[in-house]
Amino acid sequence: MAQLERFAEFTGSAHGIDGVVSRMRALGAGFPPRDGVGVFNRVYLSVTEEVGRHLDGGRFPDTGAALTLDVLFAERYLTAVEAVAADRRPPACWRPLFQLRRHPGVRPLQFALAGINAHIGHDLPLAVMDACRALGCEPAELEDEFDRVGDILVSLEESIREQLMPGPDLFQIADPLTHLLGSWSLERARDSAWATALTMRALDGLPAVAEEFRERLDGAVGLVGRMLLTPLAD
Numbered sequence: 001m002a003q004l005e006r007f008a009e010f011t012g013s014a015h016g017i018d019g020v021v022s023r024m025r026a027l028g029a030g031f032p033p034r035d036g037v038g039v040f041n042r043v044y045l046s047v048t049e050e051v052g053r054h055l056d057g058g059r060f061p062d063t064g065a066a067l068t069l070d071v072l073f074a075e076r077y078l079t080a081v082e083a084v085a086a087d088r089r090p091p092a093c094w095r096p097l098f099q100l101r102r103h104p105g106v107r108p109l110q111f112a113l114a115g116i117n118a119h120i121g122h123d124l125p126l127a128v129m130d131a132c133r134a135l136g137c138e139p140a141e142l143e144d145e146f147d148r149v150g151d152i153l154v155s156l157e158e159s160i161r162e163q164l165m166p167g168p169d170l171f172q173i174a175d176p177l178t179h180l181l182g183s184w185s186l187e188r189a190r191d192s193a194w195a196t197a198l199t200m201r202a203l204d205g206l207p208a209v210a211e212e213f214r215e216r217l218d219g220a221v222g223l224v225g226r227m228l229l230t231p232l233a234d
Contacts, residue, residue: 016067016071017048017051017052017055017067017070017071018052019071020048020070020071020074020075020078021045021048021049021052023078024041024044024045024048024074024078025045027041027078027081028041028042028045034102034108035101035102036097036100036101036102036103036106036108036110036111036114036115036229037081037097037098037101037111037115038101039108039111039112039115039164040097040111040112040114040115040116041115043112043115043116043160044074044077044115044119046156047152047153047156048070048074050152050156051066051070051149051152054066054148054152055067055070059148060144060145060148061144061145061148062144062145065131065135065137065141065142065145066145066148066149068131068134068135069127069128069131069142069145069146069149070149072127072130072131072134073119073123073124073127073149075127076119076123076126076127077115077119077123080094080098080118084098091118091122091218091222092218092219092221092222093117093118093121093122093123093218093219093221093222093225094118094222094225095222096114096222096225096226096228096229097111097114097115097118097225097229100229100231103229103231104231105231105232105233106229106230106231106232107164107232108164109160109161109164110228110229110230110232111229112160112164113184113228114225114228114229116153116186116189117184117189117221117224117225117228118221118222118225120153120186120189120190120193121189121192121193121217121220121221121224122217122218122221124190124193124197125193125194125196125197125200125217126200126214128142128146128193128194128197128200129197129200129201132201138201139194139197139198139201143194146194146197150187150190153186153190154186154187154190157186184224184228196217199213200213200214
């Protein structure tokens with residue numbers, strides 16, 4: 001469709017995945033090693049680079065739609081970072097990570113998953129709606145691209161856990177972090193994000209209800225993030 005082609009052109013190499021990656025790398029250079037937002041930024045950068053490789057390899061059913069969804073998705077995280085840098089309040093889902101980013105009792109894996117929780121649970125369904133408006137389509141037309149991005153995230157989850165939670169298996173079983181994180185699942189969060197996007201589409205004709213729904217979603221995802229960031233003894 002012509003509308004898709006225009007938007008795909010806008011999100012080309014200068015403004016699309018390459019632009020998102022450049023912005024994340026620039027942010028990463030300014031974070032101290034243990035900064036919680038920096039931990040998530042490194043994780044998200046690796047995911048975005050992997051999505052870019054899939055786009056370059058033509059492994060999405062609709063490359064233009066996938067590019068649109070991924071760029072708008074990333075933009076919501078980058079906007080939250082920019083809000084904090086400008087002394088503005090980010091969405092409630094992101095506040096626990098920014099508030100506890102330097103807490104010595106919170107471990108790197110907790111920071112990473114709290115960021116993933118905010119981005120998947122809140123930002124992803126909103127990005128689906130953003131993409132639908134940009135492309136003039138319904139969520140169902142983006143489902144294949146949504147699923148493919150989700151598959152990339154799930155495939156990288158174990159690697160992320162191994163990198164940020166090193167140690168012998170027996171130690172991990174006894175570690176309270178294992179029990180805390182066992183209550184959260186990326187795959188379930190992804191499924192919930194899709195159901196949320198469909199709900200938002202159904203509420204399009206009810207603006208007051210839709211706004212209330214978005215606010216409740218933001219707060220609920222933030223509450224889960226705060227629990228994931230529970231300080232733990234070493």
